[in-house]
Amino acid sequence: MVPMKFHILSILVVLFFQSIAPALAESSSGLVEAPSAVEVRRSERKNIKDIFYKVHEVYPAKATLGFIKTKLESTGWVPLAEDYLNPDLASSHAGGWDAEFTDETKSPRQDVVQWLAQWQDKLGNIAQYSLQYRNDEGKPRNREVVEVIGSVLPMEVVLKMNERTVATTGGGQKTAK
Numbered sequence: 001m002v003p004m005k006f007h008i009l010s011i012l013v014v015l016f017f018q019s020i021a022p023a024l025a026e027s028s029s030g031l032v033e034a035p036s037a038v039e040v041r042r043s044e045r046k047n048i049k050d051i052f053y054k055v056h057e058v059y060p061a062k063a064t065l066g067f068i069k070t071k072l073e074s075t076g077w078v079p080l081a082e083d084y085l086n087p088d089l090a091s092s093h094a095g096g097w098d099a100e101f102t103d104e105t106k107s108p109r110q111d112v113v114q115w116l117a118q119w120q121d122k123l124g125n126i127a128q129y130s131l132q133y134r135n136d137e138g139k140p141r142n143r144e145v146v147e148v149i150g151s152v153l154p155m156e157v158v159l160k161m162n163e164r165t166v167a168t169t170g171g172g173q174k175t176a177k
């Protein structure tokens with residue numbers, strides 16, 4: 001059970017950040033489009049902004065990844081060493097391209113090599129980027145076209161996600177720092 005003080009503190013934090021909503025909107029510009037991006041799509045749902053595009057660049061997409069990192073960090077976004085909802089899980093800032101899995105939601109299933117990490121700005125917003133090389137399961141690996149998926153989550157969404165994580169896990173999760 002979450003103490004009443006925590007609920008009051010959460011309400012005060014939300015009220016404070018609502019009062020600085022214009023600055024919050026300006027700082028959530030953490031969506032970065034690489035110069036050589038193709039098939040660019042942008043969307044917004046429930047205040048979460050997304051960008052999706054492809055870049056013709058061989059693995060490990062050093063130029064694209066470097067461009068995203070430089071753009072974010074030059075505008076005040078700080079890389080997170082751990083996943084903001086799973087603090088025991090190291091981000092790709094530390095581990096690099098260490099995630100390989102099969103995406104069974106696609107037909108045919110796809111083998112994926114992924115780089116995944118987050119940044120946080122001074123207001124608590126989170127920018128998350130996933131870079132993926134995909135190929136149909138069992139086919140030769142695609143190492144020439146990287147898919148980039150970026151999302152910016154406003155601080156109030158991050159707080160709600162953390163509260164739900166605490167509620168379902170019984171605690172132990174911490175907010176991004």
